[in-house]
Amino acid sequence: MPKYVVGAVLVVLVIFLSIAITIVGGSxxxxxxxxxxxxxxxxxxxxxxxxxxxxxxxRGDDAPTLAGKGKKIFIREGCWxxxxxxxxxxxxxxxxxxxxxxxDVQGEAPSLFGSDRKAPDxxxxxxxxxxxxxxxxxxxxxxxVTPGSIMPAFVHLTDEELDAIIAYxxxxx
Amino acid sequence: MATxxxxxxxxxxGTAAKHFFFSSIVMLNIGVFLALLTxxxxxxxxxxxxxxxxxxxxxxxxxxxxxxxFGWISMAFAGAMCYMAPALCKTKLWSExxxxxxxxxxxxxxxxxxxxxxxxxxxGREYQDLIWPLDIFVLVxxxxxxxxxxxxxxxxxxxxxxxxxxxxxxxALLFIxxxxxxxxxxxxxxxxxxxxxxMTWWHAHNILGLWITPVSAAIxxxxxxxxxxxxxxxxxxxxxHFWSIAAFYSTPGAHHLMGAPIPExxxxxxxxxxVLIMIPALAFVVNMLMTxxxxxxxxxxxxxxxxxxxxxxxxxxxxxxxxxxxxxxxxWYIHGTHWIVxxxxxxxxxxxxxxxxxxxxxxxPKLLKRQLYSEKLARLHFWMMAIGFLGFWSVLTAAxxxxxxxxxxxxxxxxxxxxxxxxxxxxxxxxxxxxFAQPIFLYNMWMTAKYGKKIAPETTGGQTPVGAxx
Numbered sequence: 001m002p003k004y005v006v007g008a009v010l011v012v013l014v015i016f017l018s019i020a021i022t023i024v025g026g027s028x029x030x031x032x033x034x035x036x037x038x039x040x041x042x043x044x045x046x047x048x049x050x051x052x053x054x055x056x057x058x059r060g061d062d063a064p065t066l067a068g069k070g071k072k073i074f075i076r077e078g079c080w081x082x083x084x085x086x087x088x089x090x091x092x093x094x095x096x097x098x099x100x101x102x103x104d105v106q107g108e109a110p111s112l113f114g115s116d117r118k119a120p121d122x123x124x125x126x127x128x129x130x131x132x133x134x135x136x137x138x139x140x141x142x143x144x145v146t147p148g149s150i151m152p153a154f155v156h157l158t159d160e161e162l163d164a165i166i167a168y169x170x171x172x173x
Numbered sequence: 174m175a176t177x178x179x180x181x182x183x184x185x186x187g188t189a190a191k192h193f194f195f196s197s198i199v200m201l202n203i204g205v206f207l208a209l210l211t212x213x214x215x216x217x218x219x220x221x222x223x224x225x226x227x228x229x230x231x232x233x234x235x236x237x238x239x240x241x242x243f244g245w246i247s248m249a250f251a252g253a254m255c256y257m258a259p260a261l262c263k264t265k266l267w268s269e270x271x272x273x274x275x276x277x278x279x280x281x282x283x284x285x286x287x288x289x290x291x292x293x294x295x296x297g298r299e300y301q302d303l304i305w306p307l308d309i310f311v312l313v314x315x316x317x318x319x320x321x322x323x324x325x326x327x328x329x330x331x332x333x334x335x336x337x338x339x340x341x342x343x344x345a346l347l348f349i350x351x352x353x354x355x356x357x358x359x360x361x362x363x364x365x366x367x368x369x370x371x372m373t374w375w376h377a378h379n380i381l382g383l384w385i386t387p388v389s390a391a392i393x394x395x396x397x398x399x400x401x402x403x404x405x406x407x408x409x410x411x412x413x414h415f416w417s418i419a420a421f422y423s424t425p426g427a428h429h430l431m432g433a434p435i436p437e438x439x440x441x442x443x444x445x446x447x448v449l450i451m452i453p454a455l456a457f458v459v460n461m462l463m464t465x466x467x468x469x470x471x472x473x474x475x476x477x478x479x480x481x482x483x484x485x486x487x488x489x490x491x492x493x494x495x496x497x498x499x500x501x502x503x504x505w506y507i508h509g510t511h512w513i514v515x516x517x518x519x520x521x522x523x524x525x526x527x528x529x530x531x532x533x534x535x536x537x538p539k540l541l542k543r544q545l546y547s548e549k550l551a552r553l554h555f556w557m558m559a560i561g562f563l564g565f566w567s568v569l570t571a572a573x574x575x576x577x578x579x580x581x582x583x584x585x586x587x588x589x590x591x592x593x594x595x596x597x598x599x600x601x602x603x604x605x606x607x608x609f610a611q612p613i614f615l616y617n618m619w620m621t622a623k624y625g626k627k628i629a630p631e632t633t634g635g636q637t638p639v640g641a642x643x
Binding site: 003004007008011012014015018019021022023025026027029030031033039075076077078079080081082084086087088089091092094095099100101102104105106107108109110111112113114115116117118119120142143146147148149150151152153154155156 | 224293296297368383420432505508510513580
């Protein structure tokens with residue numbers, strides 16, 4: 001057998017083995033995790049909230065609830081580039097609350113854990129702050145209520161869109 | 174060689190590589206300009222009119238990421254492949270036509286990427302932000318034609334063995350197609366929750382581990398022996414590098430989800446293989462630095478070599494950071510902070526981009542059969558980028574440590590935002606140096622194409638690095 005065939009077969013074997021262990025093993029294991037009550041509620045409320053093959057338009061019109069539309073706007077405006085939905089380990093939990101348990105995110109896509117935190121974690125924002133008026137002002141003019149904030153002022157969002165975002169934040173208990 | 178519509182009456186040799194190199198430089202300029210806008214937003218949040226959604230941080234950030242990864246770095250890779258693969262296989266590129274069409278499809282794809290992401294049409298998954306039709310576009314019109322072209326060039330080669338660079342080119346093209354497909358799975362199939370997050374991050378990591386890192390290394394394997402005139406220090410170490418990348422670099426995706434409720438065994442698996450990344454990293458760096466034996470004076474003299482070697486040197490801190498920051502002992506402190514942003518820029522801007530810019534300074538004048546228009550401008554480009562990058566990296570790393578400390582001491586979050594403001598201003602200043610260096614690069618290459626002094630074509634086809642067939 002020519003050497004390059006041996007080489008190519010070995011490369012393919014190594015890469016497929018790693019995919020088999022990590023992707024297939026990991027995903028199968030994770031798909032079998034039972035959904036918690038929270039996950040069942042969230043699936044009804046939010047559904048698939050981003051542009052997937054099931055849900056071709058990002059406008060939010062076909063989202064099941066106001067909160068579902070809010071999640072779409074949360075994704076569209078890139079809120080998740082700074083606001084994570086995953087409290088970090090140890091001390092962070094004291095301030096931002098418990099991390100999700102494995103069953104909590106099942107059935108939801110995208111999961112929006114985030115990776116790059118430049119703003120407070122929002123996983124439990126509704127437990128900390130449910131004042132709608134505060135959220136309205138904060139989205140239109142963040143520095144009016146939080147001096148020193150670097151959040152963009154979302155003056156281009158309509159009142160309906162803000163309602164939707166605030167409804168979404170209200171689901172994050 | 175069988176002839177077909179793609180290989181009959183083909184364009185002149187090097188056409189595809191020239192297209193890719195010039196496109197990549199344009200994409201680099203767009204990508205870094207967007208970075209300037211986002212970094213200014215972080216330093217002064219009201220610096221641009223707030224009623225224009227296109228100028229918001231959340232809209233520009235993914236466009237910046239996609240333009241530098243898929244526009245600049247990947248296109249520079251394609252250019253390097255179209256230039257180096259024929260030289261190393263002592264043959265012509267299988268189809269220059271396919272290469273040129275591939276380049277235009279790629280550019281059109283980047284236009285789609287720009288207008289979808291800037292309008293907020295996104296899948297909401299990092300590094301896999303594109304909507305599903307564009308995922309399919311990228312696989313079918315961007316990576317697949319490039320892979321076919323390079324693989325067929327390898328198949329029709331006139332050499333007996335394959336040089337290290339070619340192993341990496343051939344394998345990385347397979348890796349990126351597989352990785353990109355797995356990353357797109359949650360867009361195309363009903364995959365949700367943890368499995369969705371895991372596939373996203375598996376792909377996000379492997380864009381770096383199985384595409385950007387190996388191809389950058391492959392380019393260094395070509396230009397460093399070629400310019401220095403030394404044979405590659407060790408083919409055996411090259412083998413070690415190649416196989417350890419394939420084995421260890423493909424599995425640590427879960428280290429991005431250390432705080433998420435994914436299975437513990439997967440986290441441990443990722444962490445251990447993450448530390449084992451030190452093996453390919455050390456193999457690569459040692460091989461390159463030993464190849465420079467007795468030729469270190471060229472580091473200061475030769476422009477492409479200066480870029481490529483600086484990239485190799487950046488690989489040392491990059492991989493030490495990369496190996497250890499993903500272990501649980503360190504990850505909880507720095508995860509999600511500016512430290513990680515600094516690390517990502519060390520990989521893409523420090524290590525990878527320096528090597529690709531070296532490849533362009535080396536390859537493009539040769540393809541154009543002209544001398545570089547201005548060495549002075551090339552040096553200015555280098556120093557602006559080197560100083561700018563080192564400053565940028567230091568500032569962000571420090572800011573990351575501030576954020577990490579803020580986490581530990583449980584101070585109100587807004588305090589850490591206020592505390593990192595000076596660093597964000599530093600980021601604009603040092604980032605600005607990097608950004609304003611790139612138009613100089615574009616200008617220099619454009620003038621090289623127009624007015625560079627013509628050089629006689631090489632009489633022999635001796636483009637292969639010394640010892641390449643060993």
